[in-house]
Amino acid sequence: MKYSTLFGKTTKEAPHDADSPNARLLTQAGYIHQLMAGAYTYLPLGLRTLKKIQQIVREEMDAIGGQEISVPMLTPKKVWEDTGRWGIDVLYRFEGAGGKEMALAATAEDMVTPLVKSFTSSYKDFPVLVYQMNDKFRNEPRAKSGLLRGREFNMKDLYSFHLTQEGFEEFYEKSKGAYLNVYQRCGLDAMVVKASGGDFTEKFSHEFQVKTEAGEDRVYVDKESGDALNREVVPEEDWENTDKYDIHKTIEVGNIFPLETRFSDAIKFTVQGADGSPQKVIMGSYGIGPSRVMGSIVEVHHDEKGIRWPKAVAPFHVYMASLSSKDEAVQARIDEVAAGLHDELEAAGVEVLWDERNTRPGSKFADADLIGLPLRLVVSEKTLAENAVEWKERHEDEARLVGIDDLVEQAKQWLAAPERLTSHE
Amino acid sequence: MKYSTLFGKTTKEAPHDADSPNARLLTQAGYIHQLMAGAYTYLPLGLRTLKKIQQIVREEMDAIGGQEISVPMLTPKKVWEDTGRWGIDVLYRFEGAGGKEMALAATAEDMVTPLVKSFTSSYKDFPVLVYQMNDKFRNEPRAKSGLLRGREFNMKDLYSFHLTQEGFEEFYEKSKGAYLNVYQRCGLDAMVVKASGGDFTEKFSHEFQVKTEAGEDRVYVDKESGDALNREVVPEEDWENTDKYDIHKTIEVGNIFPLETRFSDAIKFTVQGADGSPQKVIMGSYGIGPSRVMGSIVEVHHDEKGIRWPKAVAPFHVYMASLSSKDEAVQARIDEVAAGLHDELEAAGVEVLWDERNTRPGSKFADADLIGLPLRLVVSEKTLAENAVEWKERHEDEARLVGIDDLVEQAKQWLAAPERLTSHE
Numbered sequence: 001m002k003y004s005t006l007f008g009k010t011t012k013e014a015p016h017d018a019d020s021p022n023a024r025l026l027t028q029a030g031y032i033h034q035l036m037a038g039a040y041t042y043l044p045l046g047l048r049t050l051k052k053i054q055q056i057v058r059e060e061m062d063a064i065g066g067q068e069i070s071v072p073m074l075t076p077k078k079v080w081e082d083t084g085r086w087g088i089d090v091l092y093r094f095e096g097a098g099g100k101e102m103a104l105a106a107t108a109e110d111m112v113t114p115l116v117k118s119f120t121s122s123y124k125d126f127p128v129l130v131y132q133m134n135d136k137f138r139n140e141p142r143a144k145s146g147l148l149r150g151r152e153f154n155m156k157d158l159y160s161f162h163l164t165q166e167g168f169e170e171f172y173e174k175s176k177g178a179y180l181n182v183y184q185r186c187g188l189d190a191m192v193v194k195a196s197g198g199d200f201t202e203k204f205s206h207e208f209q210v211k212t213e214a215g216e217d218r219v220y221v222d223k224e225s226g227d228a229l230n231r232e233v234v235p236e237e238d239w240e241n242t243d244k245y246d247i248h249k250t251i252e253v254g255n256i257f258p259l260e261t262r263f264s265d266a267i268k269f270t271v272q273g274a275d276g277s278p279q280k281v282i283m284g285s286y287g288i289g290p291s292r293v294m295g296s297i298v299e300v301h302h303d304e305k306g307i308r309w310p311k312a313v314a315p316f317h318v319y320m321a322s323l324s325s326k327d328e329a330v331q332a333r334i335d336e337v338a339a340g341l342h343d344e345l346e347a348a349g350v351e352v353l354w355d356e357r358n359t360r361p362g363s364k365f366a367d368a369d370l371i372g373l374p375l376r377l378v379v380s381e382k383t384l385a386e387n388a389v390e391w392k393e394r395h396e397d398e399a400r401l402v403g404i405d406d407l408v409e410q411a412k413q414w415l416a417a418p419e420r421l422t423s424h425e
Numbered sequence: 426m427k428y429s430t431l432f433g434k435t436t437k438e439a440p441h442d443a444d445s446p447n448a449r450l451l452t453q454a455g456y457i458h459q460l461m462a463g464a465y466t467y468l469p470l471g472l473r474t475l476k477k478i479q480q481i482v483r484e485e486m487d488a489i490g491g492q493e494i495s496v497p498m499l500t501p502k503k504v505w506e507d508t509g510r511w512g513i514d515v516l517y518r519f520e521g522a523g524g525k526e527m528a529l530a531a532t533a534e535d536m537v538t539p540l541v542k543s544f545t546s547s548y549k550d551f552p553v554l555v556y557q558m559n560d561k562f563r564n565e566p567r568a569k570s571g572l573l574r575g576r577e578f579n580m581k582d583l584y585s586f587h588l589t590q591e592g593f594e595e596f597y598e599k600s601k602g603a604y605l606n607v608y609q610r611c612g613l614d615a616m617v618v619k620a621s622g623g624d625f626t627e628k629f630s631h632e633f634q635v636k637t638e639a640g641e642d643r644v645y646v647d648k649e650s651g652d653a654l655n656r657e658v659v660p661e662e663d664w665e666n667t668d669k670y671d672i673h674k675t676i677e678v679g680n681i682f683p684l685e686t687r688f689s690d691a692i693k694f695t696v697q698g699a700d701g702s703p704q705k706v707i708m709g710s711y712g713i714g715p716s717r718v719m720g721s722i723v724e725v726h727h728d729e730k731g732i733r734w735p736k737a738v739a740p741f742h743v744y745m746a747s748l749s750s751k752d753e754a755v756q757a758r759i760d761e762v763a764a765g766l767h768d769e770l771e772a773a774g775v776e777v778l779w780d781e782r783n784t785r786p787g788s789k790f791a792d793a794d795l796i797g798l799p800l801r802l803v804v805s806e807k808t809l810a811e812n813a814v815e816w817k818e819r820h821e822d823e824a825r826l827v828g829i830d831d832l833v834e835q836a837k838q839w840l841a842a843p844e845r846l847t848s849h850e
Contacts, residue, residue: 007492007555008544033540035504039497041540044555047495067432070472072464073498074517074529074562074577079460092499092527094519096576097566102517104499104529115458115466119433130432130469135559137499141522151521152499 001316003355003367008033008043010367015146020214022295023146025307029370031315038143038151045371046294048315050154053290054133056185056312057156060178064171066131066158071111073134077101079110083266090138104137109263109285112159116281117269123163123279125271127171131158133290145216147295148251158286161264163273168282172258175286179208179254186293187301187310187419190253193219195230197258204233205257208288209250212299217252220245251296259283307372308394311419316353318345318411319373321364323380330381337404338379341389344408350415369394375414377407395420426741428780428792433458433468435792440571445639447720448571450732454795456740463568463576470796471719473740475579478715479558481610481737482581485603489596491556491583496536498559502526504535508691515563529562534688534710537584541706542694548588548704550696552596556583558715570641572720573676579716585709586689588698593707597683600711604633604679611718612726612735612844615678618644620655622683629658630682633713634675637724642677645670676721684708732797733819736844741778743770743836744798746789748805755806762829763804766814769833775840794819800839802832820845 003009008030015034018024026032031046042050058068077093080086080103086093092104105111116128136155143151158175162168176192183190190208197205207230209219220229220238222245231239238244264270264281273279294313301308311317322338325331335356342354353373355364361380368376378390378399389407392399402410428434433455440459443449451457456471467475483493502518505511505528511518517529530536541553561580568576583600587593601617608615615633622630632655634644645654645663647670656664663669689695689706698704719738726733736742747763750756760781767779778798780789786805793801803815803824814832817824818839827835 007494007541007553011544033543035497035536035540036501039499039501041497041536042495043544044492044494047493050495067469068472069432069469070467070475072460072466072577073560074464076461076464092519092521094517096517096564111460111466115460116432118458119436119468128432135498139521152497 001353003353004357006030006044006353008045010370018146020145020148020295020299021302022148022298025298025302025370025372026146026295029307029372032147036151038140038149040147040150045315049309049313050290050294052313052315053186053293054154054156057182057288057290057293058133060182060185061131061156061158063181064129064174064178065127066129068132069115069130070132070134071105071108071115073105073137075103075105075111077103079114082114083110083263085110090140092137092139105134106136106138107155107285107287108132108136108157109159109259109283113263113269113283114267116159116161117264117267120161120271122272123274126161126163126281127167128161129158129171131156131286145295147291148299150291153289154291155287155289160284160286162282162284163271163279165282168258168284172256172284175256175284176206179256179286179288182288182293183208183210183253185312186297187313188253188293188297191219191221191228191250193228193230193250194233195255196232203258203260205255207252208254209248210253210296210300211248211250212296213249214299215249215251217250219248219250221248251299253293253296254286254288256286257284259285302372305366306370309372309374311374311415314373316351316373317415318350318352318375318377319355319368319371320345320352320377320379321355321361321368323361323364323378324358325381327381330384333384334379334381337384337389341377341379341404341407345411348408348412350408350411374419375411426778428778429782431455431469431778433470435795443571445570445573445720445724446727447573447723450723450727450795450797451571451720454732454797457572461576463565463574465572465575470740474734474738475715475719477738477740478611478718479579479581482607482713482715482718483558485607485610486556486581486583488606489554489599489603490552491554493557494540494555495557495559496530496533496540498530498562500528500530500536502528504539507539508535508688510535515565517562517564530559531561531563532580532710532712533557533561533582534584534684534708538688538694538708539692541584541586542689542692545586545696547697548699551586551588551706552592553586554583554596556581556711570720572716573724575716578714580712580714583711585711587707587709588696588704590707593683593709597681597709600681600709601631604681604711604713607713607718608633608635608678610737611722612738613678613718613722616644616646616653616675618653618655618675619658620680621657628683628685630680632677633679634673635678635721635725636673636675637721638674639724640674640676642675644673644675646673676724678718678721679711679713681711682709684710727797730791731795734797734799736799736840739798741776741798742840743775743777743800743802744780744793744796745770745777745802745804746780746786746793748786748789748803749783750806752806755809758809759804759806762809762814766802766804766829766832770836773833773837775833775836799844800836 032040133156193207194204270278388401391402457465558581618632619629695703813826
């Protein structure tokens with residue numbers, strides 16, 4: 001795609017509450033634009049990255065047997081009353097025509113539990129593993145930190161339904177692996193952290209946490225056992241105990257909850273077991289916010305010049321800058337080579353954002369660093385004199401020349417190679 | 426995919442307000458499930474079809490230069506006040522924390538116009554063609570007709586921004602072609618119909634209408650000129666004039682509007698032209714509801730037994746039923762052949778829903794007709810005796826045998842062949 005025609009260019013502006021690197025960099029690089037506190041428009045670049053993250057999540061959920069559905073975001077009062085949650089703080093509640101009371105979905109146990117009840121009647125129908133990937137809404141008094149804490153945010157929420165505790169536990173453990181795959185594929189090094197089970201269970205729930213200096217959470221890694229714990233489950237007298245714990249600043253990028261029979265009991269959801277007796281339904285919920293993951297990747301992978309996307313989630317793989325020449329014949333040759341490379345790379349599955357604007361090289365290079373695609377190519381009079389293109393990876397300082405004839409093959413190999421990611425904040 | 430593990434089976438139940446074939450058939454076949462009047466959950470089958478329609482729309486919008494973005498559905502009062510639409514009936518309005526007034530997006534001119542204003546400064550930035558594909562919300566007093574008139578519904582909305590009337594008109598005409606491509610690919614034969622421009626313009630807007638007996642709209646085709654007109658723009662005295670008009674019952678499946686400068690003027694959006702003087706920004710809006718298209722396809726393509734999906738939007742291409750045998754060796758052979766065909770067909774790009782349940786053939790065939798996949802294959806003791814599989818297309822009455830060795834190749838050819846669609850209501 002040509003950068004000149006892309007909607008949403010880089011900008012010096014940052015949102016009023018650009019209190020975090022992800023808010024500032026994603027805005028300045030033209031990925032997102034704030035509509036109001038806690039609600040961002042995804043511009044074409046940002047939507048491409050969000051969709052890549054969503055697709056990674058989808059593949060990993062499908063791989064553990066999840067089936068994708070889509071539940072309305074506009075929900076009737078009744079489902080929240082049935083589960084006793086109509087009054088919870090985070091719900092946006094309102095009346096529609098005819099005085100009908102409704103709420104926006106902040107989560108979906110309340111809708112999915114009765115849905116699964118209506119499509120199951122015997123033990124043969126279990127387990128059920130359904131997920132969706134749509135926006136959720138939370139009435140946050142203080143939305144902040146860009147994509148990290150929004151009033152509207154994208155969320156994958158999976159719900160599991162089992163008739164035995166063993167079946168549930170087996171799936172719960174499997175889900176941890178799927179979650180770690182998601183983060184690894186997104187270039188995040190996540191820890192599995194024990195947290196309180198909240199209102200639903202005496203057991204632990206689990207969070208996935210990524211280390212970063214800007215993180216608001218704290219993870220306590222027990223020096224002896226290696227267990228990673230959320231602050232909630234560390235005795236208060238140990239909160240500063242660095243003899244016992246390595247304490248890390250982190251961002252939470254997902255969580256999974258044993259729900260036991262909290263929601264199935266609320267709506268009297270039992271099914272007939274193999275022996276004919278009614279069985280309780282054991283549930284779990286499993287959340288990852290693709291928009292929050294996107295913000296977290298930027299928190300972890302950026303430097304003073306801009307974002308440094310991992311290959312798998314970069315909106316394009318390559319930023320190709322063709323530099324201007326005052327010599328018309330040279331300019332024609334630059335344009336011809338760049339256009340040819342653009343088409344050949346795209347045909348080889350290497351996605352190219354081609355900056356063909358007639359602007360200064362310094363301005364192009366600054367935009368390239370800010371936007372943060374993993375590979376920068378430059379086609380100029382100087383490189384063409386060597387029958388080559390300049391090749392510079394975003395995480396390297398040095399550029400080198402690669403022959404034009406060899407470029408597409410090298411780019412394909414580079415794209416297929418495992419990534420060596422280093423966190424630079 | 427195995428039917429036994431699919432979430433959301435066929436059911437005899439229909440929603441309380443199953444007032445239309447799409448509501449009844451999509452519910453009974455396990456595509457959608459009503460959460461409340463005007464809001465449906467998409468089950469795995471339904472979500473597959475919805476996504477295929479969305480992808481067709483996306484490809485056609487990209488082909489005319491559209492760039493996909495995603496605007497929040499949760500919107501601040503200010504954008505609606507700025508355009509003078511805070512009070513319109515269809516908005517769900519409410520207060521969040523801190524008394525902040527908000528509305529759910531019913532459409533998005535109010536958010537997209539200031540967005541484009543903030544990313545453009547000169548004539549060089551035009552035209553701008555942006556679209557999104559997310560849910561919209563309308564405070565409908567009487568939601569009805571399944572996916573045809575919802576309170577929450579999926580909508581592709583594109584917005585065009587031009588500095589010249591000629592540029593706008595050229596794009597507006599081009600959009601008609603893209604829309605007609607969408608309908609043709611979805612198996613709908615749509616007419617372009619002149620309608621009133623509404624509040625925004627003295628000019629006509631255009632609707633896309635599909636003939637169907639259950640349609641609530643009326644299209645008047647002028648017998649002399651061939652022009653298709655919405656009832657609004659036909660003189661009232663001619664509403665029953667069948668000498669002058671062929672009058673058709675129809676469903677509206679999309680509309681496009683010249684907005685002139687209605688929204689750009691409201692927010693004082695002008696840009697610097699080539700001569701340095703401020704230029705007005707001429708807008709258009711272009712809507713297709715993928716969920717409404719899905720409902721419309723069912724309205725047009727069904728018979729007394731169930732749905733008849735066109736190949737391009739069927740959730741799977743093939744319904745393969747393996748029938749049960751009491752002979753264990755025969756059963757093993759049936760399972761082996763069916764499993765092999767399933768894998769080979771999937772590898773060839775032919776999507777298979779494999780009904781391997783141990784249920785009566787009659788029940789499987791009834792489900793196959795209800796679900797409405799375009800091709801039904803049957804593997805049974807009888808067909809295996811001929812080293813064959815039974816092949817029956819949904820729109821044909823007769824089945825035939827196809828040799829097992831030849832099946833995958835024939836299925837590939839069938840999938841690639843143009844479709845002959847006939848409307849059966």
